[in-house]
Amino acid sequence: MTVLVLVGTAKGGFIFEGSPSRRSWKMRGPFFEGFDTYDMIGEEGDERPALYAGVNTWTWGPVIYKSKDSGHTWRKAKNHPRFPKKNPHQLSVKRIWNLQVDRGKRLYAGVEPAALFVSEDDSNTWEGFDSLNFHQTRKEWQPGNGGLCLHTIIVHPNQGKKIRVGISAVGVLGSDDGGEKWRFMNKNIRADFLPEKYPEYGQCVHKIDFNPSRPDALFLQNHGGVYLSKNFGENWQEIGRSLPSDFGFPIGAHPHEPDKVYVVPVKGETRYPPNGEFQLWVSQDSGKRWFKSSRGLPQRSYFNVLREAMAMDGEEPCGIYVGCTNGQVFYSIDDDKSWQKMAENLPRIYSVSCVNT
Amino acid sequence: MDGKSKIKVFVASIFAKEFKLSRELTMEVGTVEDLVSNIENMASGFRDSIYDETGTIRPYVNVFVDGANISSREDALNTPLKDGDSVYIFPSVAGG
Numbered sequence: 001m002t003v004l005v006l007v008g009t010a011k012g013g014f015i016f017e018g019s020p021s022r023r024s025w026k027m028r029g030p031f032f033e034g035f036d037t038y039d040m041i042g043e044e045g046d047e048r049p050a051l052y053a054g055v056n057t058w059t060w061g062p063v064i065y066k067s068k069d070s071g072h073t074w075r076k077a078k079n080h081p082r083f084p085k086k087n088p089h090q091l092s093v094k095r096i097w098n099l100q101v102d103r104g105k106r107l108y109a110g111v112e113p114a115a116l117f118v119s120e121d122d123s124n125t126w127e128g129f130d131s132l133n134f135h136q137t138r139k140e141w142q143p144g145n146g147g148l149c150l151h152t153i154i155v156h157p158n159q160g161k162k163i164r165v166g167i168s169a170v171g172v173l174g175s176d177d178g179g180e181k182w183r184f185m186n187k188n189i190r191a192d193f194l195p196e197k198y199p200e201y202g203q204c205v206h207k208i209d210f211n212p213s214r215p216d217a218l219f220l221q222n223h224g225g226v227y228l229s230k231n232f233g234e235n236w237q238e239i240g241r242s243l244p245s246d247f248g249f250p251i252g253a254h255p256h257e258p259d260k261v262y263v264v265p266v267k268g269e270t271r272y273p274p275n276g277e278f279q280l281w282v283s284q285d286s287g288k289r290w291f292k293s294s295r296g297l298p299q300r301s302y303f304n305v306l307r308e309a310m311a312m313d314g315e316e317p318c319g320i321y322v323g324c325t326n327g328q329v330f331y332s333i334d335d336d337k338s339w340q341k342m343a344e345n346l347p348r349i350y351s352v353s354c355v356n357t
Numbered sequence: 358m359d360g361k362s363k364i365k366v367f368v369a370s371i372f373a374k375e376f377k378l379s380r381e382l383t384m385e386v387g388t389v390e391d392l393v394s395n396i397e398n399m400a401s402g403f404r405d406s407i408y409d410e411t412g413t414i415r416p417y418v419n420v421f422v423d424g425a426n427i428s429s430r431e432d433a434l435n436t437p438l439k440d441g442d443s444v445y446i447f448p449s450v451a452g453g
Contacts, residue, residue, distance in 0.1 A: 058416070058417040058448070059371055059372070059375075059406065059415075059417060059418070059448050060372075060375065060402070060405070060406030060415075061405060061406055061409065061415055076402070078401070078402070079402075079405075080405065082405070082409075082410050083410045084410070085410050085411075085412070086411075087410065090411050091410070091411075092409035092410045092411050092413065093409070093410070
């Protein structure tokens with residue numbers, strides 16, 4: 001088994017191919033040179049998995065690239081997620097933020113301005129979820145600091161019609177019928193920056209993740225607060241009060257241990273780690289207790305880890321990977337006891353994901 | 358001529374390379390939109406790289422008609438072309 005770590009950056013995409021021990025890594029790239037690469041993903045369970053990248057070019061707009069040879073060569077897709085011409089809100093796609101492949105081989109794309117698209121033919125054609133993209137409340141949607149973006153797509157692995165999305169700063173929306181009807185799912189999630197602390201929508205959700213073996217349990221990093229839902233987003237409970245900061249961007253559910261979850265706290269005001277000490281925090285009991293994991297990580301650090309820049313490889317023991325805004329990638333292959341540097345001097349890192357081949 | 362004019366189009370190398378186009382093209386068209394559609398017929402995806410769903414020319418694309426940058430004009434795509442016009446399609450020089 002070989003682990004590929006896909007790294008999307010402000011100047012293109014990189015692929016790190018691990019040795020069997022995962023102690024040495026061979027870099028390939030950059031691909032899509034010079035262009036914002038917000039997400040790179042791969043289909044699981046294939047010897048030669050298909051890889052996809054969401055690339056935001058300044059010359060030909062936001063586009064999808066795909067590779068059928070483990071990322072050695074890439075081709076621009078025939079078509080890309082786009083709103084209908086003359087749509088009611090005069091929207092045009094500015095950036096692709098998030099890609100997801102579900103088991104039915106549908107490829108989903110979350111974009112800015114916030115909208116969701118799907119391709120059922122390997123990105124040759126795309127269809128928008130109009131009832132979400134032109135939702136009746138859309139005029140009231142406000143952007144987060146990174147823009148009005150749909151950055152998280154969760155498709156229930158056993159019930160493919162159940163979809164949850166995260167939008168900054170709108171919150172969680174969900175559909176139980178494959179995307180025909182959508183409703184807000186922000187019960188008990190705080191919005192500290194609004195006059196009403198628990199509104200129906202307007203929350204600045206930063207990222208959501210889950211363990212596929214227990215998909216109803218969703219972990220959520222909010223703009224203030226870490227949350228758990230035990231019922232696929234119907235309601236939420238706060239689990240991060242003992243963290244040094246409840247602000248952060250990524251959140252990662254361990255792929256083998258359903259109660260294990262990782263966060264990267266940063267101070268909300270500065271967006272660098274508490275006391276300038278880079279640290280992950282891990283809970284093994286769904287957020288009842290949290291422990292710091294920082295051995296091997298730089299102690300003087302004033303960078304951030306963005307929402308898409310944490311990933312796990314599913315190996316035994318599970319490898320955990322984080323990409324930083326200063327262009328460093330750190331990883332642990334001993335159950336977060338210690339961390340090593342995989343790469344440095346890369347451009348600002350937007351995304352990290354793993355593919356096992 | 359059916360409202361069509363014979364014009365020359367000069368395409369920046371970044372577009373020519375991406376879409377496998379000749380850098381200099383001659384065609385008979387009536388407007389900038391016709392011109393882009395004409396090139397789209399030769400190179401699928403070209404139109405999407407020049408303007409977005411709302412018909413707005415992308416922020417880092419400049420279209421010059423006889424030396425005038427028409428990119429930010431309202432209704433830029435309907436800019437009429439006349440015989441002998443030269444149209445340049447270049448990425449903008451951005452940054453410091």
